[in-house]
Amino acid sequence: MANSNKNNEKNAKSSSLLDTFSLPLVNEKMNAFSRMANVIAEAIFIVNDEGVIEMINPLGAKFFGAPQEALVGQKWFSFLHERYREQYEYLFLNWNQNIELPLSHGPKEVLVERADRTWLEVDLSVSCLPASITESAPFYVGVMHSLTKHKSEYGELRRLASTDHLTGLANRHNLEKTLQKSWLECLNTDQAISLILIDVDYFKLFNDQYGHVNGDKCLQKIAKTIEQCLPANDCMAARYGGEEFAVILPRLPSVSAEIVAKDIQNQINILKFSELGLPSTFRVSVSQGIATEFGGRYRTSEALICAADTALYRAKSEGRNRISISL
Numbered sequence: 001m002a003n004s005n006k007n008n009e010k011n012a013k014s015s016s017l018l019d020t021f022s023l024p025l026v027n028e029k030m031n032a033f034s035r036m037a038n039v040i041a042e043a044i045f046i047v048n049d050e051g052v053i054e055m056i057n058p059l060g061a062k063f064f065g066a067p068q069e070a071l072v073g074q075k076w077f078s079f080l081h082e083r084y085r086e087q088y089e090y091l092f093l094n095w096n097q098n099i100e101l102p103l104s105h106g107p108k109e110v111l112v113e114r115a116d117r118t119w120l121e122v123d124l125s126v127s128c129l130p131a132s133i134t135e136s137a138p139f140y141v142g143v144m145h146s147l148t149k150h151k152s153e154y155g156e157l158r159r160l161a162s163t164d165h166l167t168g169l170a171n172r173h174n175l176e177k178t179l180q181k182s183w184l185e186c187l188n189t190d191q192a193i194s195l196i197l198i199d200v201d202y203f204k205l206f207n208d209q210y211g212h213v214n215g216d217k218c219l220q221k222i223a224k225t226i227e228q229c230l231p232a233n234d235c236m237a238a239r240y241g242g243e244e245f246a247v248i249l250p251r252l253p254s255v256s257a258e259i260v261a262k263d264i265q266n267q268i269n270i271l272k273f274s275e276l277g278l279p280s281t282f283r284v285s286v287s288q289g290i291a292t293e294f295g296g297r298y299r300t301s302e303a304l305i306c307a308a309d310t311a312l313y314r315a316k317s318e319g320r321n322r323i324s325i326s327l
Helices: 002-021 028-039 058-064 082-095 148-162 172-188 203-210 212-228 254-269 301-317
Strands: 043-048 053-056 104-113 119-128 139-146 193-200 236-241 244-250 286-293 323-325
Touching: 028 043, 043 058, 053 058, 058 139, 082 104, 082 119, 148 172, 172 193, 172 236, 172 244, 172 286, 172 301, 193 203, 193 212, 193 254, 193 301, 203 212, 212 236, 212 244, 212 254, 244 254, 254 286, 254 323, 286 301, 301 323
Parallel strands: 286 323
Antiparallel strands: 043 053, 043 139, 104 119, 119 139, 193 244, 193 286, 236 244
16 A cells, blocks of 8 residues: 555655656756756757657747647657768767767758748757766757848858958959959869959049938949840959959850950940939940950969959040050
């Protein structure tokens, strides 16, 4: 009778703990650890040696996209993208053969398939809980951090670092990096690469007469026009500095680069600035210099830039609003 009462008390206590923590807790230390996991502002889950979820805290359940009670009893591997699932199943198989070692894995970027079939990028760490806490079969704790916001912010920082804040085109650093990459690709495939340097004619006079605010808006319109004239996705328009722009044209020989330059010239010549309060007859123009590498004409991408700059200087000295090709 006494044994029966003890068993009833034991079962009642176990049931109470299960209701509270959704985990067959084995001792007070595990009990305390689970209480702590439930209030920590991290996504945490505890699984047994078969990968079955025994406890998951509210944030962890949110990551998996299902209520806590619906997740308990499911294998956590099933929520991983297939390219990670087999890796972690194999990991657990090996861990269960070495439970005396303090094993841990991660953090590692993985894809979690949520209950609504959407995907969540997370940083996942999985560790074996010490025997001093479990005092029985091994249990493992997983900790997840969402990478969605982090990656979005990182992407925005990278974009800002490579973009000119005024025009939205690539900045000088991005231009030089991209030019070097395109230069090597074209040389390795025995294809031409052309560069156009563009300078807005008499821009200082524009600023003096109409103000720097309108000057900035003028540059923005010109930048947009240049970008719209790019002939392919791997071409790049960049702000080279001040009122100067640059265009990288991979795979385009000199004659094709000249066609692009003429299109840029024509489109800029017809721009109107009446919305800035300027006369409807007001127009701007640009001078352009073109240089093309093919067959080892220039030793480096820097030499290509210098050649285009020399051609630009010649276009300006010959009267502006014209295109000059490097000799």
